[in-house]
Amino acid sequence: MALLARIFSLRTQAPLTAVVSLLAGKYLPRHLGSGSSWRYSTYVWLVSSLVYIIFWCQVYPRYVSPLRHVPGPKSIISLGYRGMLKREKPMGDLYLELVKKYPGEDLLSMAAFDERLLVTNPQLLADLFVHRSYDYVKPPNVSNFLRLVLGNGLILSEGDQHKFQRKNIAPAFNFRHIKNLYPMMWTKAVEMTNLLRSQITQREAKDSNVVELRSWGSKIAMDIIGVAGLGREFNMLNNADDPLLQVYHELLEPSQQNVAYAMACFMFGLGFVRLLPWRMNQIFNGLTNSLGEHCRAMVREKREAIEKRSDEHFDILSLLIKSDNFSDDDLKDQLLTFLAAGHETTAGSITWICYLLSKHQDAQQKLRTELQKNLSPGILQGDTTDIATILEQLPYLNGVMNESLRLYPTIPLTSRSAIRDTQLGPQFIAKGTRVLVMPWLLNRSPSVWGADAVEFRPERWISENGKPNQTGGASSNYDMVTFMHGARSCIGQGFAKAELRCILAALAGSFSWELAMDDALVVPKGVITIKPANGLYLRLTPLEA
């Protein structure tokens, strides 16, 4: 059967059916004596294509696939692609609905044509994340597309190259380094609230206090990663027209063309899509070249600055340059990775936190009361003394942040491809099998989080003694996978949480807010990260100083 599958592989379909049809067109008219060779070729082509379709849609998933005994929808068109196209519903909800149809199953077989497993029991993730993490890689068609935006940095490197990069980059994200970044993050957060306050008080229009928060999230996250990542003041909070921000905006906007382009690259491969006469090819080329040029120039400038005064630079790029382990081209790739990974995800998260608080006014008020008790007016005006210790100890602030990260993981789906035969718990995994991990699904699983799994309850993250806890009451590490775990977990987790604490505390200490748009329009969309497809409009009310 395996040999049959190889002969009938989808790759052989086009050449094999073409050869068979041509031969049929040449020899059948001689034997059957009537009809043009063109007609015979067409008939044989149709019949052989039909044989392929029946084989791949019916025979392969039931009798040949190594996953034939694993239950699941075994769909012809992936649920992920269908989810990306649905504009009115989060993609993750389609998976939640699907899983309900297979109660008690730890793994679901998702595709008819190839081996694709969805993990529904987080306990199986120990093999994928920790024990056998290097048996898997990011699927090449996904990586090739992402490389355009992220470069060949830490996120997309594999095997020994990844181990080497991770070891050299990890010191830039250690606990102490992040503590030292808090004052800068707090200063930026206070600057943002001051700008928002002056903007809404100066406007005269009727909805003068309505702001689009997603774009503010992007600006502050870029400003923070600018200083922490390369010691550079982007100052995007004051300059929304910055060309770098514009390039990212155009590349990462969850518009229909961007989603369609990414989907085509995932399905057919970047190489093939590039051959098509599609305007998106030129647009993407132009944008990604410009991004590469920006990063190359920033690396050059940084290297020159370090050569002039070597010890004054403590940002991520400087640490990498000083380690002497990376060429300028490698550094450009790492910079691309840190700029994109470091701003897009945090911007999305702060947007979702503010959205959830706009829908849960009681939680917003509770958070504000905690902040009023613990943050002196001086702190809200920018005093940074002990800011890290104060913010890390506030139970409700941390509860709101963690609960929002649970319900709205900005990377809702990721996948791995096995590069050798391996295991996932008791399940044998053949080389080439794709494993889907869906934080949106696991973080909302009722079997893990209880009957109120989809409810916003920051209290989960507060222990009986009133102190913040790190588990949300879940029994295992793997139950919450917003940042993944193990060798390929998010290296920026501590950094992101520090930023989120600062931005959230500064916002909730300065304003109250409510949703200023139709809730039905707030739908999470995007290719890799999710953000509200139509923006997030909030009505802010400044609090008394």
Ligand code: HEM
């Ligand atoms: C709330 C914000 C964030 C979320 C939800 C998030 C989530 C994730 C996830 C899920 C992964 C694993 C992706 C995969 O394996 O498919 C990841 C990896 C990564 N993240 Fe984050 N991230 C966030 C913020 C950041 C920040 C602020 C930075 C940098 C400053 C960062 C840098 C990275 C890098 C470099 C990797 C690759 C790590 C590796 O493969 O060794 N992330 N992130």
